[in-house]
Amino acid sequence: MSAESSPALLALDWGTTSLRAFLVAADGTVAEHRTAPLGILQVKDGAFAEALEEIAGPWLARHPALPILASGMIGSRQGWREAPYAEAPAGLSELARGLVAVDGRRGRRLWLVPGIATRAKGGPPDVMRGEETQMLGALAASAARDEATVFVLPGTHSKWALLEAGRIAWFATFMTGELYALLKSHSILGRPMVGEAADRASFRRGLACAADNSPAAGALLHKLFSARTLALFDELPAGGIASYLSGLLIGSELAEALPTVVARLGAAPERVTLIGEAALTELYAAALAERRIAARLAAADATARGLLAIARAAGLLI
Amino acid sequence: MSAESSPALLALDWGTTSLRAFLVAADGTVAEHRTAPLGILQVKDGAFAEALEEIAGPWLARHPALPILASGMIGSRQGWREAPYAEAPAGLSELARGLVAVDGRRGRRLWLVPGIATRAKGGPPDVMRGEETQMLGALAASAARDEATVFVLPGTHSKWALLEAGRIAWFATFMTGELYALLKSHSILGRPMVGEAADRASFRRGLACAADNSPAAGALLHKLFSARTLALFDELPAGGIASYLSGLLIGSELAEALPTVVARLGAAPERVTLIGEAALTELYAAALAERRIAARLAAADATARGLLAIARAAGLLI
Numbered sequence: 001m002s003a004e005s006s007p008a009l010l011a012l013d014w015g016t017t018s019l020r021a022f023l024v025a026a027d028g029t030v031a032e033h034r035t036a037p038l039g040i041l042q043v044k045d046g047a048f049a050e051a052l053e054e055i056a057g058p059w060l061a062r063h064p065a066l067p068i069l070a071s072g073m074i075g076s077r078q079g080w081r082e083a084p085y086a087e088a089p090a091g092l093s094e095l096a097r098g099l100v101a102v103d104g105r106r107g108r109r110l111w112l113v114p115g116i117a118t119r120a121k122g123g124p125p126d127v128m129r130g131e132e133t134q135m136l137g138a139l140a141a142s143a144a145r146d147e148a149t150v151f152v153l154p155g156t157h158s159k160w161a162l163l164e165a166g167r168i169a170w171f172a173t174f175m176t177g178e179l180y181a182l183l184k185s186h187s188i189l190g191r192p193m194v195g196e197a198a199d200r201a202s203f204r205r206g207l208a209c210a211a212d213n214s215p216a217a218g219a220l221l222h223k224l225f226s227a228r229t230l231a232l233f234d235e236l237p238a239g240g241i242a243s244y245l246s247g248l249l250i251g252s253e254l255a256e257a258l259p260t261v262v263a264r265l266g267a268a269p270e271r272v273t274l275i276g277e278a279a280l281t282e283l284y285a286a287a288l289a290e291r292r293i294a295a296r297l298a299a300a301d302a303t304a305r306g307l308l309a310i311a312r313a314a315g316l317l318i
Numbered sequence: 319m320s321a322e323s324s325p326a327l328l329a330l331d332w333g334t335t336s337l338r339a340f341l342v343a344a345d346g347t348v349a350e351h352r353t354a355p356l357g358i359l360q361v362k363d364g365a366f367a368e369a370l371e372e373i374a375g376p377w378l379a380r381h382p383a384l385p386i387l388a389s390g391m392i393g394s395r396q397g398w399r400e401a402p403y404a405e406a407p408a409g410l411s412e413l414a415r416g417l418v419a420v421d422g423r424r425g426r427r428l429w430l431v432p433g434i435a436t437r438a439k440g441g442p443p444d445v446m447r448g449e450e451t452q453m454l455g456a457l458a459a460s461a462a463r464d465e466a467t468v469f470v471l472p473g474t475h476s477k478w479a480l481l482e483a484g485r486i487a488w489f490a491t492f493m494t495g496e497l498y499a500l501l502k503s504h505s506i507l508g509r510p511m512v513g514e515a516a517d518r519a520s521f522r523r524g525l526a527c528a529a530d531n532s533p534a535a536g537a538l539l540h541k542l543f544s545a546r547t548l549a550l551f552d553e554l555p556a557g558g559i560a561s562y563l564s565g566l567l568i569g570s571e572l573a574e575a576l577p578t579v580v581a582r583l584g585a586a587p588e589r590v591t592l593i594g595e596a597a598l599t600e601l602y603a604a605a606l607a608e609r610r611i612a613a614r615l616a617a618a619d620a621t622a623r624g625l626l627a628i629a630r631a632a633g634l635l636i
Contacts, residue, residue: 120534120535121534123530123534123535123544124527124544124547124548124553125544125547125548125550125551125553126543126544126547127547127550157506157543172536172540173540173543174536174539174540174543175505175539175540175542175543176539178505178506179539179542182500182501182504182505183500185504186500186503186504187493187496187500188475188496209442212441215577215578215581216438216439216441216578216581217438217441218490218492218574218575218578219537219538219570219573219574220537220538220539220570220574221492221493221494221497221538221567221570221571221574222490222491222492222493222574222575224493224497225444225475225491225492225493226441226442226443226444229442229443229444229445230442230443232443232445233443235442235443249539252537252538252539253539255537256536256537256538256539256540257536257540259533260533260534260536263533263534
């Protein structure tokens with residue numbers, strides 16, 4: 001390893017089902033990274049210090065003064081220790097102020113990044129934990145970091161967020177991915193589904209169903225049933241039902257989220273930044289394109305960059 | 319058995335998971351009834367004639383000329399034989415015209431009631447199979463059978479329907495019950511749920527969340543997540559999460575269905591007629607009461623009465 005890329009931080013993306021570790025240089029370059037099935041659901045009896053040794057022991061031995069920072073569910077009540085939520089609007093400095101320390105083996109200290117909570121007036125709270133670090137990392141890598149930026153992070157619990165002046169000003173969660181998986185695996189809609197191939201025409205048809213906001217069209221509880229009836233009347237191929245359902249759910253997420261984004265920005269966004277798996281961000285980009293919104297993809301190492309930026313804001317870097 | 323209650327019909331409510339059989343007198347009185355776990359999913363290799371013997375063999379032997387009429391999924395593609403859907407608007411005479419015959423043992427003929435299909439202009443189709451018979455039976459037993467009547471049949475796939483001049487003029491399906499069961503058993507929302515007891519305050523809170531139609535409140539994909547966050551912040555007791563989710567879903571169903579009902583009637587309905595299990599109709603009655611809509615319960619033997627009315631319209635009664 002050259003002096004230029006000498007690591008400045010051990011960055012951990014520590015979620016529910018997996019643990020990713022990055023050796024990050026001061027310029028944001030990732031020198032090495034490792035992934036292990038050591039998410040908080042897999043680590044038994046709170047043996048998080050042992051899990052840290054397992055994924056990063058040699059790195060820690062090699063770099064005795066390397067600071068360690070982790071984001072994700074490891075900082076939840078079910079994780080190593082709870083790092084209480086920072087209140088939105090929050091950016092690097094609020095997250096840095098909320099870091100919580102835990103002690104690993106051999107006196108090594110690990111810092112946990114807090115999640116962010118928000119609450120619309122009179123409404124229920126909303127939370128994120130891990131996504132804040134991804135978004136701030138993507139923003140740090142962007143040339144347009146001071147512009148208002150709309151982020152969409154598709155997934156089990158999709159997040160939409162608006163970043164203003166480097167801080168997460170607003171966000172909301174949508175249970176799109178979890179509902180899709182449930183309906184596909186366990187509902188009457190999944191039974192006739194055939195194959196995993198993406199069917200673009202059926203996906204677009206699902207988007208169109210979601211976009212129909214006439215009163216007679218109903219909303220999601222009614223529209224979901226069309227995935228059954230269209231198949232029943234052979235108006236949807238068995239190989240297209242999953243794509244139709246995907247389009248219906250992703251389209252419904254857009255229909256729910258965009259009005260708030262528009263109200264906050266004063267206009268429809270020209271583009272949003274997507275962070276997520278390629279197969280999923282491609283579907284969201286297609287759905288956004290139907291509404292004439294462009295999508296750009298965040299850099300792949302957004303979490304590592306975000307952790308570096310938080311560590312710097314906290315004065316943890318050597 | 320007295321001469322007055324001599325049976326006029328063997329009526330079968332033959333669904334996906336159960337088979338109910340009724341000996342019905344000409345005045346609608348049910349003299350005897352039996353239930354067996356002989357739904358179309360349980361009967362193997364198309365042995366429906368054997369299933370009929372199993373539940374009603376002695377009755378058939380005792381009454382050699384008794385007509386036999388069945389409604390429900392037994393008339394679907396997965397049932398004994400497909401009785402093609404009648405198109406809404408449809409009432410007794412349309413269903414009677416659509417009866418399809420199958421032959422049981424010893425030359426006994428059984429008639430299958432068709433389901434009903436409908437399609438909003440340009441929208442996907444909707445279907446029912448079994449509920450049409452329940453509603454027409456409830457209407458036959460009602461003093462107000464010529465008035466426009468709104469029916470709500472809560473369940474796995476809830477049905478809302480408007481009956482005008484004795485015919486099903488409009489209906490729509492909502493996947494409320496299936497979604498509730500999926501989210502309770504398989505989603506992140508179900509994990510912290512404790513107990514089965516109904517929590518009226520949490521149920522009403524779910525109704526209120528569903529009724530919030532401000533843009534910032536989002537719709538179902540976002541609102542569902544509040545069942546998690548409210549529990550996370552100890553703003554909802556673990557024993558109340560299931561009731562909150564139930565209120566959120568039932569309230570969302572009302573919010574979806576009522577605008578179409580109002581558009582068709584020209585005003586909000588003063589009352590609706592509920593058909594379903596007591597625990598569920600009670601929740602729907604409470605949800606409707608919050609919107610100042612009264613609920614009345616249909617007679618319990620609506621299916622048997624409906625089958626009798628269809629048999630009469632078809633000229634099957636002796």
